[in-house]
Amino acid sequence: xxxxxxxxxxxxxxxxxxxxxxxxxxxxxxxxxxxxxxxxxxxxxxxxxxxxxxxxxxxxxxxxxxxxxxxxxxxxxxxxxxxxxxxxxxxxxxxxxxxxxxxxxxxxxxxxxxxxxxxxxxxxxxxxxxxxxxxxxxxxxxxxxxxxxxxxxxxxxxxxxxxxxxxxxxxxxxxxxxxxxxxxxxxxxxxxxxxxxxxxxxxxxxxxxxxxxxxxxxxxxxxxxxxxxxx
Amino acid sequence: xxxxxxxxxxxxxxxxxxxxxxxxxxxxxxxxxxxxxxxxxxxxxxxxxxxxxxxxxxxxxxxxxxxxxxxxxxxxxxxxxxxxxxxxxxxxxxxxxxxxxxxxxxxxxxxxxxxxxxxxxxxxxxxxxxxxxxxxxxxxxxxxxxxxxxxxxxxxxxxxxxxxxxxxxxxxxxxxxxxxxxxxxxxxxxxxxxxxxxxxxxxxxxxxxxxxxxxxxxxxxxxxxxxxxxxxxxxxxxxxxxxxxxxxxxxxxxxxxxxxxx
Numbered sequence: 001x002x003x004x005x006x007x008x009x010x011x012x013x014x015x016x017x018x019x020x021x022x023x024x025x026x027x028x029x030x031x032x033x034x035x036x037x038x039x040x041x042x043x044x045x046x047x048x049x050x051x052x053x054x055x056x057x058x059x060x061x062x063x064x065x066x067x068x069x070x071x072x073x074x075x076x077x078x079x080x081x082x083x084x085x086x087x088x089x090x091x092x093x094x095x096x097x098x099x100x101x102x103x104x105x106x107x108x109x110x111x112x113x114x115x116x117x118x119x120x121x122x123x124x125x126x127x128x129x130x131x132x133x134x135x136x137x138x139x140x141x142x143x144x145x146x147x148x149x150x151x152x153x154x155x156x157x158x159x160x161x162x163x164x165x166x167x168x169x170x171x172x173x174x175x176x177x178x179x180x181x182x183x184x185x186x187x188x189x190x191x192x193x194x195x196x197x198x199x200x201x202x203x204x205x206x207x208x209x210x211x212x213x214x215x216x217x218x219x220x221x222x223x224x225x226x227x228x229x230x231x
Numbered sequence: 232x233x234x235x236x237x238x239x240x241x242x243x244x245x246x247x248x249x250x251x252x253x254x255x256x257x258x259x260x261x262x263x264x265x266x267x268x269x270x271x272x273x274x275x276x277x278x279x280x281x282x283x284x285x286x287x288x289x290x291x292x293x294x295x296x297x298x299x300x301x302x303x304x305x306x307x308x309x310x311x312x313x314x315x316x317x318x319x320x321x322x323x324x325x326x327x328x329x330x331x332x333x334x335x336x337x338x339x340x341x342x343x344x345x346x347x348x349x350x351x352x353x354x355x356x357x358x359x360x361x362x363x364x365x366x367x368x369x370x371x372x373x374x375x376x377x378x379x380x381x382x383x384x385x386x387x388x389x390x391x392x393x394x395x396x397x398x399x400x401x402x403x404x405x406x407x408x409x410x411x412x413x414x415x416x417x418x419x420x421x422x423x424x425x426x427x428x429x430x431x432x433x434x435x436x437x438x439x440x441x442x443x444x445x446x447x448x449x450x451x452x453x454x455x456x457x458x459x460x461x462x463x464x465x466x467x468x469x470x471x472x473x474x475x476x477x478x479x480x481x482x483x484x485x486x487x488x489x490x491x492x493x
Contacts, residue, residue: 130340132312134353134404135330144352148343230343230384 007199008206018180019200023207026184029097029171030164033104037112037160040105042153045116046142049124060117066110071103075173078103082174095176100184103170108160115156119149151226158219162212259407261322261329262288262439264309269318270463271308279304279463281318288407291430291440293450293471296460297486302443303337305460306410309441310334330357333406337413339397341385346377346396349385353404371403375429391422398429402438409433411442415449427453447487451475459483 011019048059080086082094082102093099123145131141146153168186175182177191185204192201264286271279279301286292286309294302307313308320311328322329342349350368359367372378377399380388385396394414401409411430415423430453434440444450450457454471459478466480478484 127340129307129312130336133310133334133336134400135356140356144342150343230386 004198004202008203011199011203012206016203019203019207021180022183022185022188022204025097025182026165026186029100029184030104030161032101033108033164034157034161036101036105037108038157041109041112042116042146043142045113046120046146048113049117049120049145050138050141060114063110063114063117067114069107069110070169071107071167072169072173074106075103075170078106078170078174094174095178095182097175097182099174100171100182103174104164104167107167107170108164111160111163112156115159116146116149116153119152119156120145123149151223151230154219154222158215161215165208165211259288259323259437259439261324261326261331261407262286263323264408265321265323266309266315267319267321269308269315269320271304271313272316277463279308279315282308282465283318284458284465284468286408286439286441287456288439289434289437291434291453291455292442292458293454293456294441294443294458294460295445295450295486298445299462300460301463302460303412304463305458306334306412306441306443310410329407331405331407332410333401333404334410334412335394335397335401335414337416339393339400341388341393341396343386344384345382346385346388347372347381349396350400350403353400357404367403371399374402375399389422391418391425394418394422394426395429398426398433402433406438408439408441411440413443413445415444415446423449459486461486 048056048063078099079094081088082091082099083089084094093102120142124141127141127145127148131144136144166186168190171177171182171184172187172190175184175187177183177187183191185208189201189204189208192198192204266282266284268281268283269279270277270281282305294305296302304313308315310332311320312334314320342352344352347368350371351364354364354367372381375395375398377396380392380396385393388396394417398414414430415426418426427449430440430442440453442453444453451471454475456469457467457471457474458465459467459474459480459482461480461482467474467478467483474483475487478487
């Protein structure tokens, strides 16, 4: 039981305080980022699906491209904005969980916007005439289409969650990996592995995998249930 | 509901100018609907040309014609889903798109929610209060025998049930005129009979019916008036009996005889 796996299991089964603190912070940061990205991205994506304006194609391509934004670049961008000499330096947010939330929101937002646009655009083709006939204009159609696309949209939101919980570059740059303050599962794995302290790294890896697996199982189950229940 | 059967059959033009959304018992405020050489073209290609006609209240008008004659487009033009690119469309109340009209599509889009929620949706769009909506939904469910299905997801209903719900949803919107685009073309004979019965009961309540069909038997069963379209033009329009007995236009004669006229 002295190998990294043995130590990892020990840490997990004993609910080690440092381990729990790291998991808690990671979940808090990522879930907050997902929530903000949804609040902004769902209406924006739906609006982009229904609106017609010059340059719309360019905007769509841009958001599609931003889905692949490297986390370190997102981190760098937020770092520049929040660093003491940056435009928002006075807020003193750098190396706080808030800065990590901002960076992760930046990563998730394009995913939520792009997937929402695609889902809503497809639904709009089908619903358009009927909704107009019932008396819903484009603006009023937005919440209707979001609600009717809820099952497909859940997939997009989960993809966003997956991306944010797995990335290390952005939170490392803007959070600084300060123990007990801004240390997340991914930054801790990076640090502990570099230090040769593999037990904690493996424990966090297991937790991270289990989390992803659970979420995807839940999403799949929800999708199956909804298909049977909602048609 | 027990709305009068034929109370408002016939001429109700005298009520013109009364506020919009009059209830069916007080007569039609939005009809007749008049088209004045209305046309619709896409990229300069005319799909409907110089349509001039008046849709009178309290009648069942069946729109006929071969595939591609412009029947569906004609309904969409009347209903306000498309605007005429030439000529004009007048509702009797002067509005561009009155509320007191509804349309049922060949393949109705039902929302991914319960039957009751589907009935509630258009009423909510019209700003009805929660209480009034609850009553209206309950009334509608009861009127069409949909109570056992109220909580079922609408998308999982059978084709016939879905079309019944689509008609019920249209009815709940209190239309003075109901447009129906081939409402039975995807249905089996028994479901078709149910839908026809519903349409007849709507007409008996005074709802004006404008419906397309390519089923001649159905047209004969339901029509009081007939409009015959051919290549985007209105060739004949008038009472059904003389039309079926012997239409004036050769295209219409050929159509009734089952000849290929396209």
